[in-house]
Amino acid sequence: MQAFEFLPARDTHAAIAAAARSSTAQQGATVRFVAGGTTLLDLMKLNVERPALIVDISRLPLDRIERQRDGGLVLGAMVRNSDLANHPLVRSDFPVLSQAILAGASGQLRNMATTGGNLLQRTRCMYFRDTAYPCNKREPGSGCAAMEGANRTLAILGTSEHCIATNPSDMNVALAALEATIHVEGSRGARQIPIAEFHLLPGSTPHIETVLEPGDLITHVSLPPPVPGSRSCYLKLRDRASYEFALASAAVVVKLEGDKIARARIAMGGVGTRPWRSTEAEALLVGAQAWEPAFQRAADAVLRDARPSSENGFKVELARRCLVHALKEVTQ
Ligand SMILES: Cc1cc2nc3c(=O)[nH]c(=O)nc-3n(C[C@H](O)[C@H](O)[C@H](O)COP(=O)(O)OP(=O)(O)OC[C@H]3O[C@@H](n4cnc5c(N)ncnc54)[C@H](O)[C@@H]3O)c2cc1C
Ligand code: SF4
Known part of the structure; x- marks a missing residue:
């Protein structure tokens, strides 16, 4: 692991200012x-991430879950995954989110992991995490060892x-x-990014994974109000029953009117280079018999x-x- 500067941030503005100052002063040094x-920390130990400066945001007051006037929720970026999954409002109004988080990692990891970090x-x-292999995401232009290598767990959509x-x-x-909408603050001010626009397809620049700019801080995530009468679920298929990443997963939110589907939202995991929402599938379902x-x-x-592959x-x-x-x- 290479040496780095460590800076605990007192507040959100100090965190953003430190990240912006460092990028400018050190000509784009990684923050x-x-x-x-x-x-x-895993990736730093593997020498995959080599930041020059780490800004510790773990004590920032971004750890609340709050109900909006319209019935939606605001989730602070520092809310721990365990707290988010077990919050009564999340369990009652957004069970698909609770189920998805509880299907991931382990209890100990969820106690540490945060909303911003999970995003x-x-x-x-495996080749991204091993510096002995070529990987365009880790080292742009070096090649992709997975194309002809171990790609069993990798993507089939958006590649x-x-x-x-x-x-x-x-x-x-x-x-x-x-x-959801991702709320970000950076040196250019505050921005709101719909999650459908947040993660990028790899294209020819797989090292650029999101629309965030260097030094941008995720402050919170907002959820629109739940649709009355809708039901949701998260189904995750994997090699073993726990502590394993998805081979394929589906998050569905559906509202029925009689035996017909009035509204559907569908996203898939484990198969896409980004969280894979399908508006085409949703449109096909609306009006169809369930x-x-x-x-x-x-x-x-x-x-x-x-x-x-x-x-x-x-x-x-x-x-x-x-x-x-x-x-x-969800329709039975
Ligand atoms: C053994 C293991 C098994 C796992 N299994 C699963 C699984 O089955 N399913 C699953 O979904 N996940 C799984 N995970 C991943 C886990 O969910 C993530 O590691 C975790 O959510 C990351 O959150 P964090 O707060 O620890 O992020 P960090 O490690 O602190 O940060 C991750 C990245 O996000 C950036 N970042 C963090 N917060 C912000 C912010 N507010 N603004 C801007 N940038 C920010 C950091 O700079 C860093 O680049 C697993 C992890 C491990 C180690
Ligand atoms: S699939 Fe992507 S992350 Fe994996 S080796 Fe190829 S370029 Fe790297």
């Missing part, structure tokens, strides 16, 4: 905020010839289905552009079954 540290967790592609890494977060999939043929058509729409062709069928099963769960 990282540390929240729970469960991704960042920005890096891929689990490019430069990177096929999966976004590994469960929470992000639920936030995509819930149409039965398996309609769910299969929705799955067709999600997976039509799937491009499997040498070892992960099984994910196409797995993702199909995952989505169909989740839709059955």
Whole structure:
């Protein structure tokens, strides 16, 4: 691990100012905020992340969950994943979010992990985490060892010839289905970014994963009010029952009117280079009878552009079954 400067931030403004000053003074030197540290410190030990400055945001007062006047929720960036998943308002109004978080990592990790850190967790592609291998995401232009290597767990949707890494977060999939907004503050002021625009496809620049600019701090995430009468669930399929990343997962939020679907929100995890919302599948479901043929058509729409690699062709069928099963769960 290389030497770095460590700066505990007193407040949000001090954190943003320190990050901005450092980037300018050291000609773009890498600055990282540390929240729970469960991704960042691992990657520093592996020499994958080599920040010159770490700004500790763990004591910032961004740890509240608050009800909005319209019934939506505001989730502070420093809210721990355990607190978020177990909060009574989240459990009652946004169960898909609670289920997604509890399906991830372990109790100890969720006690440390935060909303902001989870949004920005890096891929689990083994070549990204091992500096002995070429990886365009870690070292732009070096190549991609996964293309002809161990790619069983990697993405089938949104890939490019430069990177096929999966976004590994469960929470992000639920936030995509819930149409969350990410609130950011940086040297250019405050911005709000819909989650659908937050994570980028790899294209030819897989090292650029989000629309954040250097030194941008996520302050909170907001959720629109729950839709009365809707039901939701998160289904995660993986190699073992706990402490494992998704091979395929589905977050679905559906409202029925009689036996027809009046509203649907669908996002998938474990298969995309970013949390994979499918508005096409949602549109196909609206007005359809809530039965398996309609769910299969929705799955067709999600997976039509799937491009499997040498070892992960099984994910196409797995993702199909995952989505169909989740839709059955919420419409029974
Ligand atoms: C063994 C293991 C198993 C896991 N299994 C799962 C799983 O099954 N499912 C799953 O979804 N996740 C899993 N995770 C990942 C875990 O959820 C993430 O490590 C965690 O959510 C990251 O949060 P953190 O607060 O610790 O982030 P940190 O490590 O503190 O930060 C991560 C990144 O986010 C940046 N950052 C953090 N907060 C902010 C902010 N407010 N503004 C701007 N930048 C910020 C940091 O600079 C850093 O780049 C696993 C992790 C481990 C180690
Ligand atoms: S898939 Fe992406 S993260 Fe994995 S080796 Fe290739 S470029 Fe790196």
